[in-house]
Amino acid sequence: MNDLVNHRLRHSWSADGGAASLPDRAVRWLGQRIGPVGVDRGSRVDSRRNVPGSAVPEAARAELAALLGDEYVLLDGSQRLDRASGLSYLDLVRARAGAEEVPVPDAVLLPADPEQVQAVLDVCVRHDVGVVPFGGGTSVVGGVAALRGDKAAVVALDLVRLDELVSVDPVSRIAVLQAGVRGPEAERLLAAHGFTLGHVPQSFERATIGGFAATRSAGQASSGYGRFEDMVAGLRLATPKGEWRLGVAPASAAGPDLRHLAVGSEGTLGVITEVALRVRPLPDQRYYEGWVVDGWQAGAAAVRKLAQDHGLADVTRLSDVDETKVSFALNAGWKTTALRAYLAARGIRNPCLLIVGWEGDVGRRRARTRAMLRCADAHRIGPALGQSWLRGRFSGPRQRDTLLDHGVCVETLETATYWSTVDELHDAVRDALTTSLGRAIVMCHVSHAYETGASLYFTVLASRDDADPAGQWQRAKAAASEVITGLGTISHHHAVGVDHAPYLAAEIGTLGVEVLRAAKAAVDPTGILNPGKLLG
Ligand SMILES: Cc1cc2nc3c(=O)[nH]c(=O)nc-3n(C[C@H](O)[C@H](O)[C@H](O)COP(=O)(O)OP(=O)(O)OC[C@H]3O[C@@H](n4cnc5c(N)ncnc54)[C@H](O)[C@@H]3O)c2cc1C
Numbered sequence: 001m002n003d004l005v006n007h008r009l010r011h012s013w014s015a016d017g018g019a020a021s022l023p024d025r026a027v028r029w030l031g032q033r034i035g036p037v038g039v040d041r042g043s044r045v046d047s048r049r050n051v052p053g054s055a056v057p058e059a060a061r062a063e064l065a066a067l068l069g070d071e072y073v074l075l076d077g078s079q080r081l082d083r084a085s086g087l088s089y090l091d092l093v094r095a096r097a098g099a100e101e102v103p104v105p106d107a108v109l110l111p112a113d114p115e116q117v118q119a120v121l122d123v124c125v126r127h128d129v130g131v132v133p134f135g136g137g138t139s140v141v142g143g144v145a146a147l148r149g150d151k152a153a154v155v156a157l158d159l160v161r162l163d164e165l166v167s168v169d170p171v172s173r174i175a176v177l178q179a180g181v182r183g184p185e186a187e188r189l190l191a192a193h194g195f196t197l198g199h200v201p202q203s204f205e206r207a208t209i210g211g212f213a214a215t216r217s218a219g220q221a222s223s224g225y226g227r228f229e230d231m232v233a234g235l236r237l238a239t240p241k242g243e244w245r246l247g248v249a250p251a252s253a254a255g256p257d258l259r260h261l262a263v264g265s266e267g268t269l270g271v272i273t274e275v276a277l278r279v280r281p282l283p284d285q286r287y288y289e290g291w292v293v294d295g296w297q298a299g300a301a302a303v304r305k306l307a308q309d310h311g312l313a314d315v316t317r318l319s320d321v322d323e324t325k326v327s328f329a330l331n332a333g334w335k336t337t338a339l340r341a342y343l344a345a346r347g348i349r350n351p352c353l354l355i356v357g358w359e360g361d362v363g364r365r366r367a368r369t370r371a372m373l374r375c376a377d378a379h380r381i382g383p384a385l386g387q388s389w390l391r392g393r394f395s396g397p398r399q400r401d402t403l404l405d406h407g408v409c410v411e412t413l414e415t416a417t418y419w420s421t422v423d424e425l426h427d428a429v430r431d432a433l434t435t436s437l438g439r440a441i442v443m444c445h446v447s448h449a450y451e452t453g454a455s456l457y458f459t460v461l462a463s464r465d466d467a468d469p470a471g472q473w474q475r476a477k478a479a480a481s482e483v484i485t486g487l488g489t490i491s492h493h494h495a496v497g498v499d500h501a502p503y504l505a506a507e508i509g510t511l512g513v514e515v516l517r518a519a520k521a522a523v524d525p526t527g528i529l530n531p532g533k534l535l536g
Helices: 024-034 058-068 077-082 089-097 114-126 183-191 209-215 296-308 321-330 334-345 362-375 383-391 396-405 419-437 469-484 501-523
Strands: 107-109 130-134 154-158 165-169 174-178 232-239 242-246 271-278 286-294 315-319 351-359 379-382 408-418 440-449 453-463
Touching: 024 321, 024 440, 024 453, 058 107, 058 114, 077 107, 089 396, 089 408, 089 469, 114 130, 114 154, 114 232, 114 242, 114 271, 130 271, 165 183, 174 183, 174 209, 209 271, 286 296, 286 362, 286 383, 296 315, 296 351, 296 362, 296 419, 296 440, 296 453, 315 321, 321 334, 321 351, 321 440, 351 362, 351 383, 362 379, 379 383, 396 408, 408 419, 408 469, 419 440, 419 453, 419 469, 453 469
Parallel strands: 107 154, 130 154
Antiparallel strands: 165 174, 174 271, 232 242, 232 271, 286 351, 286 379, 315 351, 315 440, 408 453, 440 453
């Protein structure tokens, strides 16, 4: 069962609040690259600030308590504060500063099943109370911010108790999971039936099935298993107008595919309570290895070739020159020294790391990928690099906590574009970020590859402007978002939330926004669902 109190440590990632250690040499190296860093700059104020009293009308509270039980209607300030925001850099710096301006939900509701979720919505419609669906709370775009729009009160609808595997159809390979099941628990439940979802985003440990569907998440092995939306066979949603069920067959020509209106709706069109998912047999083999390519453009060309000629591994991840440099610098040691010497001896001046990994039927596919990479002048380094990536695949968030403690502005952003524009977008985003932040490290990797293009994932490290940490990042992000608009998508997998809402119309057109508004008016005429998200 999911842990009910897991939201306590909203300012940090690790369950015990502990962060990964940062060796002194790494701190020194960072300081040389980005300016002042050090442990003395990371002090946290007590973020347990005074939380305003709940504005939920007494009549609504009484109805909700009668429905869910008193213990599942939380009015305590600390519990409400724990569901006030997600895990973006802005969320974290504000939480650490105990920022008074962060809106706090007026109650936290913990329904037990889809029927209770529907009944909660009915109460909230009657009392005109806003509802923010809350999964793992890992949104990095303000998706769970407790905005109230025109409502006097707003509640966080935490789906943590919807934690069951509802059914498995081994013949069709479809499993139905409740929305609050987290990544590891989903895999544990499915493994008991010999299946896997294969959806492993970096937020896997905390994020939920409902959250994955609501945000069109993409896992690290998306080249093999597909994006989360590719796995969704059907959905069950609670809406202010009643329950909505979608998906009856593997494919259909019965009009537009409305599953794709629900997937990615970010809690604005309904609360996802159950998701029917395509599952795959548990792989009996997994194999990961590292390669090096000389230069970003050569690397991107190699990955494009793999994507277009059926050679992609399940995980295919190409780091640019700067990300590779940082990786070498932070993992200094005799193995890295030997690797550098090996690469220099082969005349590789601008090494770019490429991690490839296969699951299940490894042999034949691995041979094909390897042959294609050799043709692209890539150099095989071996399984140790792949295993090291696999071991550290969830360590980024913990390092982020440590970097914050050292006064580092550390954030990521992602986009996707067609192959013909990948280089232009890569350079334009880098330029925008470095122009805005000055002495910053901007690194990038291809995180997901498709026949027609790729997703670019940027990580930024800069010395934090302690006078205005939020403004420093907001200006940089705005500059990057401006150049992304027109060259790629404003989000490949983090979703829209609040942060990307100003850029949505540029991507889908004002008519597109009207279509979404019309859909919302149909299912949520009084606008109680997730005010301020997706549509702004
Ligand atoms: C360190 C870190 C790494 C990340 N790595 C990845 C990655 O590799 N790939 C990736 O795709 N994303 C990644 N993310 C982003 C985030 O984890 C995803 O967006 C994830 O899908 C959110 O799931 P969640 O359960 O935490 O949802 P939440 O953060 O709780 O909610 C996200 C949005 O969905 C809505 N929502 C949640 N549950 C429901 C529901 N049941 N019904 C309707 N609406 C709902 C919320 O209201 C909100 O708008 C990362 C985030 C962090 C902090």
